[in-house]
Amino acid sequence: MSTGVGTGMRPEYKESGTYAASPNHGTKKQYAKTALASAVSAATLLAVCAGVPTALAANESDVAASDTTSQPQLVASYDFTGGSTKDTTGHYDITLQGGAKVEKYGDRNNNEALSLRGGSQYAQLPDSLFADLGNSFTMEFTAKSRHDDDRHHFTFAVGKDKSKYLAYYMSTTNFRMIISDNMWNNEHGIGYTDVSNNNNIWHNWKLAVDGTKMAVYRDGQLVGFNPDTTLTVSDIGNTVAYIGKSPYGSDDKNWDGAMDDIRFYKGADINISEPQSVSLSGEGVVDGKLTLPVDETAKLTATVSPEDAYDTSVQWKSSDPNVVTVDNGTLTAVAPGVATITATTKLGGKSASVAVTVKDLDDATRAQVDLDKAISQVKTTTSENLPLVAHGKHNTSITWKSANEQLISGTKTDYKAPAVGAADPFEGAGVVTRPAYGKGNAKTTLTATVTAGDVTRSKDIEVTVLEHTRAVPDGAYAAVTFLSDAASDGGKVGEALYESATDGNNFFSFSQINNGNPVIVSKSDTKGLRDPYVLKSKDGDKFYMIATDLKVSSQGWGQNQQYGSLKIEAWESTDMVNWVRTNAEDGDFGIKVNDDNAGMTWAPEAFWDDSLGAYVVFFSTREYTDNTRTEATTGKNGYAYNELRYVITRDFRTFTEPTVQWQDTGYSRIDSTVFKIGDYYYRLTKNEESGAAGEYIKTGKSTFLERSKVLTAPTTQTSPNNDPETSWQLLDEKILPFEGPEAIKLNAGDPNQNAKGDAMVIMADSSGYQPYMTSESDIASHNWNNRLSLTEGWHTQKVAGPGVTGYVFDNGMPTPKRHGAFVNVPAAVATNMHRWSAENPTTIDAVDSTTTVIADGQQITATVAAADKGTVAGNVVFSADGWSETVALNEQGVATAMLPASLAGKKVAVHAAYDGYTDGLVKASESSLEVSVPDKGDSGNTEQPGKDDGAQTDPSDPAGSHDAGKDDAQAGDGDHAFDGHGSGAQAGAQSQSEFGPLASTGSVVAVVVVAMVALAGVGIAMQLLRKRVR
Incomplete structure (x- = not known):
């Protein structure tokens, strides 16, 4: 019996870049370039053969250039060093007005900053700045506000006058940012928003405008967003810009605060998640419909996707409040009839509806309501037993039938409650038997039948039962x-x-x-x-x-x-x-x-x-x-x-x-x-x-x-x-x-x-x-x-x-x-x-695995073991000399295959590759083993690999524990230096997790041959180059 052990991930090699053929003739410069390209191509070929990833530098620079142009570009910058109000880019200097000045601030390490203290003080930016910035810009700055929340000032504004403007307001307690083309009558944007710890305290702010989108960030956190203000900067006409002064002039006060490190960028990166859809769910909701008896209530929940959307709030509406009313998702049935309940996202206007039928509570209604509730409580994908209740709220009986009792049990018609303790509220129904790990999920259909008086109602539901996940010992x-x-x-x-x-x-x-x-x-x-x-x-x-x-x-x-x-x-x-x-x-x-x-x-x-x-x-x-x-x-x-x-x-x-x-x-x-x-x-x-x-x-x-x-x-x-x-x-x-x-x-x-x-x-x-x-x-x-x-x-x-x-x-x-x-x-x-931390959430790493291969005659067995001693699942791919076979692991992590008759009498390298499982919890691993396949007439024992004398391996010998793997063509011993595991590894059983496919003799020889050809090509190219250049 021959053995081998391998560990880790099998490498995958991907080609990147394209290579064009060089011309065969041209000028001396062209020929020199051609020869040099040949040398580079040879070196590249050598690198690829050695498994070293390469890419064309030209392609990389092209990508870098395209990435750069998509980012906002700095247009103006002011750091007020030395009391200067000049733009460090040299184009858009600030002019101080009304006694405004630059001061040092002890609460900012004595850095100098623009200081505005109300009254008539303000700073003016060149009109050309916003004319050049256009409809997409970003303004970054550090600021603190001493101004009370009087709602009659602006911290920053740009526009024509009080009729058309874009403005930002910041007080000691809140902020807002708006744009208007008709004074206050048509202001759109981000309304007054409370912020904590803002009274005379420095914070980093970013105002971003991209077309009709507007966003405000404080200290890196999004604090305000409007996806569509309906107006752009070009809609406000002129681009007169102030810091500390309102476009309403003397009708408003000038801002009391300080600002430092002001930067303007052309372009804005507003990558904010907006609602894409909304769905409604609730107890009793089936196929988008809900039946309610008069005077009863139900709760609907609106789920907005994606869940990280900036605003997931919704507004509720009933098409007929005389039939059913809605208050924040809670429905109250008023009178018989039909009404539609709609939830619409406040941001983006996405909506979803449920049709609600209100009926008097007769037997048919009791049966339907309890049936809908029972069905709505069943998860269509489960790893747990299911709550298949035997009795409904309205004094109904419910029986469940399963198309596959071995997967999910139905109601036991002969169920009897115990003398002591709780009765089973499910009367035997809903017990789930999950497929074993590696066997895949399974489906079945459940049928619920509700009886109320002489009325019965039935409905089917398909359920997927998840396979067991891998079991891991506690440590x-x-x-x-x-x-x-x-x-x-x-x-x-x-x-x-x-x-x-x-x-x-x-x-x-x-x-x-x-x-x-x-x-x-x-x-x-x-x-x-x-x-x-x-x-x-x-x-x-x-x-x-x-x-x-x-x-x-x-x-x-x-x-x-x-x-x-x-x-x-x-x-x-x-x-x-x-x-x-x-x-x-x-x-x-x-x-x-x-x-x-x-x-x-x-x-x-x-x-x-x-x-x-x-x-x-x-x-x-x-x-x-x-x-x-x-x-x-x-x-x-x-x-x-x-x-x-x-x-x-x-x-x-x-x-x-x-x-x-x-x-x-x-x-x-x-x-x-x-x-x-x-x-x-x-x-x-x-x-x-x-x-x-x-x-x-x-x-x-x-x-x-x-x-x-x-x-x-x-x-x-x-x-x-x-x-x-x-x-x-x-x-x-x-x-x-x-x-x-x-x-x-x-x-x-x-x-x-x-x-x-x-x-x-x-x-x-x-x-x-x-x-x-x-x-x-x-x-x-x-x-x-x-x-x-x-x-x-x-x-x-x-x-x-x-x-x-x-x-x-x-x-x-x-x-x-x-x-x-x-x-x-x-x-x-x-x-x-x-x-793990909330700021840097992490997930559990996949565990390492090892694959051990043994051969007994024509039978090849691979055993996969996880480092944490937990269970494994998936397939092993066996291959040798043009033959391959995929075999699923059993519950012990073992896969077995028979070598084909076409390999009888040959000495072949058998490769076993475990590719992990679909859940990604265990890493792939692989191993190789040289096997002398017996002739058809042989007893079935396998020649110990690497032994030219045909000596047999003792089946009781631990995997590779003696001299297996020592042959005349290889130096080394049974410690299997390549796999890093030392004793217990058969020489010749190769681990590809870290060293790649070059860890086999054949691959090494191939690389050497390719390298020699490549070097020869370089030499010929250089000789031709010398002759042409002379």
Whole structure:
């Protein structure tokens, strides 16, 4: 058996430039040029043969020249050095009027600048400047304004007079830029726009005008834009230009401010994204239509593309408000009829519409409305189980049929709810079985049938199920936390989400990412984010994050518990830094999951429930007697108390309703987290009472531990005597201090891992996360009569390490420290987190791979392995002596091919090239191996390559571990110097990732031959040149 190993990317060679044949005769100068061109062509040929990319210098200069002409060209410049107002280009000098002067400014390092202090002071620019600039120009300057927002001055203006002008206004609080051909009656442009930190403070400004487009930038950021002012500079006639004076003359004041480093350019580079399209979506919208019963409401969302368009705001309109009204996307059905709801972008006028039919609520309407809602909730592309609900809002039943039950399950007609815990709201439907990684996506058709009384309605929807993504072992950790209760803390947002990641595979090595700035800041709902929780999807290929929609700094704790948000905020990501809202199609908003009579929705967390095929999302809340939330339900201590409730989701976009009571003992409790060991779910929860909470929990404001085999089993009393088969059994109290408990299992290879490989860290937020080390086996083996918290030294702080139990020092824990969550991640995720920033976003690098080739008789086997030990998919292309075959990798990363009979008896170089996969997550690699193919009558053993004596390779011999590859024509040994991997590589198995195709003997010989021919050509050319020149 012969072997070989190769790594890295296979190079690709591309020709650039064109080459013209030289003439065969001409003058001496022409002939000299011809000979020189021949020499250059020979050298170029040699370079190409050696794999060195080349390009013609002439082509490069042509490109450079064309690039330069497309950029704005400097026309005038003023730096006021030495008090001069001359244009440094020598053409358009400034004239000072009314006592204006150039002064030094201490707040600008004593640089000199144009100083205008109102009154009659201004500076005049030559009329010819704007006549030469034309309809496209850019003005850059550094300035500060001392002028109040009186709206009766201009900082800069050009035009005829007060009837026609282009002008820029800047005060201490705002700016505007406009153009008009009829005084103030026809001003178009950028209206008054507030800017912060502008009072007597220097900023860099850029005004850009390109035809009818207008843009204003401050400190490099776009702060104003109008795509079509309808007017150009030529429309305003004359080009009289002032700095500090208004075209309205004495009707306005002169500007009070200073300006420096003024530059004018001919041309403007306004590359601003504008809306190209808008689409409408919403619950119940199917094929651009929506049916609503009278008096019901619905929410439409306008999605503007591209999402980075400068202005994505829209205006809403109903064609018939007597049928349906619209208020910022919220529809209210008024009376039976049909109306069209239209959303139009304010910028660009792009629009989209939905036809709304309003009907009385009879059986046909109930069936249609619930059918539309059910269909609209199904994503047409999915990697998760689907929320195929079994019952509609209007008391309808829904059954689902699948054209491929092996891909997506339909409704189980014999479904029966369990005796304890939540019933499956999908009754068996929507369970997705994804194709294996590398097998490609698959499609099927689902049919929903809704029944309301004697009426049925059906509709089909095609769904694409995404294949599994590659599985990668965890080799690091990530954390997400928030900073503080303050609106601003040390100049940073207090109630926002911050992230940290470990330095490698050591849990106690967290450091902050994104330069210490938050990764997510809320701009909607309460505009506060707290208590984040992050978890992996059930298949481990993406992360979900949910957080409390709460801004404590805007109202007191009492108000926040009584009139707090009923929403959670939810995102998903594949890399822990690029987050997208799970309900992004609904806008930049949270998702209402709580009941109308609830006072708050705090510390949401989630856990996968196998029995439901869904995630259970639970949160702390307070119940009120009605929807006004004026009178709270009282607990056993006679006052309002907090409990925990849950909802069910499969996509973190759609949630079951109403909420279900999960923990209500009459005593206040908050902040549950769940983990699983074996068949048991374990739950850590904070006792929110100041003292005892019943017979067994005696310590207030601390964390207790319970277990159950049923995640959704209700808890009405806390006791160690509860049966964990059907309820939650108390195991321990005061196991952790204070609140926000979390738990995480340590990765294999973590230096703190124990001998059993089941080490855990459990922790709670008490002025930052306080970690306790334990293990799955320790937690599983302890109970109320043998409490872990009473283990000797449990609450004594010590150094973390393998086998350590109890409280350990918090060195290397995340910052900021407040209530958050922890998650195991692949090493590449943490590496990318550390280099990522909002200003310089990055993505995870593709991982290196190696391809190992072995030969056994006519059978060739290639094994592809990823450096991170994750799974691989894709194809291997085998080739040898004119033969090639493409073979897909199996789930073990192995591909096998048989050499054709035409190669029997030959010694050939077999090449195996892995080209990566369509997802681009693993780099390509390749390997070559010299194989002596047995004759048809041979036993099938392969001659060891490089051995002229025909000696056989031992099949049990590790790949290339002995002298394979040493032959009379090659120097070197089995260390395979070319691939950089040392031992284990068969000499003759070539890596092309860094050294290219020249790493094979045949290629080297080819290059030498071509080089000799090229040099000979140069010599002949030079000889002819000498003869002709003489």
